[in-house]
Amino acid sequence: MSEELRGRSAIVTGGARGIGLVIATELTRLGAKVVIVDSGVTIGGASESPDLALRVAASLPGAVGLAGDIADEAVAQSAVRLAQEQFGAVDILVNNAAIIRDGFVFKANLEAWDAVIRTNLSGAFRLIAAATPAMRDQVKAGRAPGAIVNLVSTAAIYGNFGQAAYAAAKGGLIALTRVAAHDLARSGITSNAVIPFGATRVTESIQPANEAQAAYKAKALEVSPVYVAQLVSFLVSAAAAHINGQLIGARGRELFLFSQARPVMTQRVPVGGLDIAAMAAAMKGFETHFTDLVTDLEVFSADPVL
Numbered sequence: 001m002s003e004e005l006r007g008r009s010a011i012v013t014g015g016a017r018g019i020g021l022v023i024a025t026e027l028t029r030l031g032a033k034v035v036i037v038d039s040g041v042t043i044g045g046a047s048e049s050p051d052l053a054l055r056v057a058a059s060l061p062g063a064v065g066l067a068g069d070i071a072d073e074a075v076a077q078s079a080v081r082l083a084q085e086q087f088g089a090v091d092i093l094v095n096n097a098a099i100i101r102d103g104f105v106f107k108a109n110l111e112a113w114d115a116v117i118r119t120n121l122s123g124a125f126r127l128i129a130a131a132t133p134a135m136r137d138q139v140k141a142g143r144a145p146g147a148i149v150n151l152v153s154t155a156a157i158y159g160n161f162g163q164a165a166y167a168a169a170k171g172g173l174i175a176l177t178r179v180a181a182h183d184l185a186r187s188g189i190t191s192n193a194v195i196p197f198g199a200t201r202v203t204e205s206i207q208p209a210n211e212a213q214a215a216y217k218a219k220a221l222e223v224s225p226v227y228v229a230q231l232v233s234f235l236v237s238a239a240a241a242h243i244n245g246q247l248i249g250a251r252g253r254e255l256f257l258f259s260q261a262r263p264v265m266t267q268r269v270p271v272g273g274l275d276i277a278a279m280a281a282a283m284k285g286f287e288t289h290f291t292d293l294v295t296d297l298e299v300f301s302a303d304p305v306l
């Protein structure tokens with residue numbers, strides 16, 4: 001049996017269900033010990049089964065559970081302490097927990113915005129803040145450097161109807177991934193972002209608004225998240241020690257390396273700038289390189305490779 005992660009200690013947020021559980025299971029299969037932190041909430045973040053993390057961890061050898069909200073700083077610190085006490089260190093952090101509360105921007109719900117940013121972005125930051133001092137100290141003490149993987153979404157890159165808070169949080173998490181990659185590079189600790197595709201309760205909950213969406217949902221429900229878990233496991237293994245600050249997707253048996261925004265064209269404006277008419281003329285040069293206003297639905301409309 002391949003046990004490349006034997007001796008490694010991991011924290012997986014939202015690890016009691018969906019993609020997080022598949023990741024936690026794959027990490028333990030590869031020999032890692034895992035702290036599953038999960039608050040057992042609905043897709044929208046309402047309390048549902050608060051002891052889920054404890055129940056799930058009890059039936060997964062190599063895992064311990066922590067029931068709690070990752071956006072609560074005390075819970076984030078408890079997760080790190082638990083990993084240290086039970087498994088002797090904290091090497092791997094997988095920020096996977098997230099909630100969704102959609103609504104068009106012109107019907108803004110500030111409470112929904114705050115809740116989504118709190119879990120999906122601030123929660124990940126809490127864990128990074130709690131875990132990385134220990135991760136750096138471990139390296140100084142001679143332990144092999146660890147790794148962070150943040151689960152993000154195509155919504156952050158393409159945008160999606162009604163997903164202001166979710167897409168903004170995931171976009172923020174991509175930026176946080178890059179900053180952590182820079183900040184931790186000297187310690188050899190990596191930070192990468194993964195865009196997952198996989199059938200979970202979230203996929204099941206999609207309410208198709210038209211035939212194209214219904215077809216997309218049917219295809220999405222066939223995609224196993226196990227390939228996402230394999231990608232995450234690779235990124236936290238010694239084999240990926242040189243991969244840092246990257247954005248990689250997994251959809252069934254397809255892996256995607258995503259580009260990250262860089263200038264694609266440059267123009268110089270004269271001293272004193274351009275008036276609107278001249279700016280319009282200058283923009284013509286850019287227009288062939290403009291980014292299409294499409295959502296992931298159009299971009300990933302081809303059949304998944306199962």
Ligand SMILES: NC(=O)c1ccc[n+]([C@@H]2O[C@H](COP(=O)([O-])OP(=O)(O)OC[C@H]3O[C@@H](n4cnc5c(N)ncnc54)[C@H](O)[C@@H]3O)[C@@H](O)[C@H]2O)c1
Binds near residue numbers: 119199
């Ligand atoms: N399913 C997909 O195809 C897909 C696509 C794009 C991105 N993602 C991302 O992948 C990750 C997993 O998605 P999923 O479909 O498995 O979701 P899910 O809703 O099935 O599972 C999320 C888990 O996170 C937990 N959680 C939520 N808020 C929490 C909090 N504050 N503290 C602790 N635990 C919390 C929930 O209780 C749940 O067990 C998420 O980050 C999601 O945004 C999933």
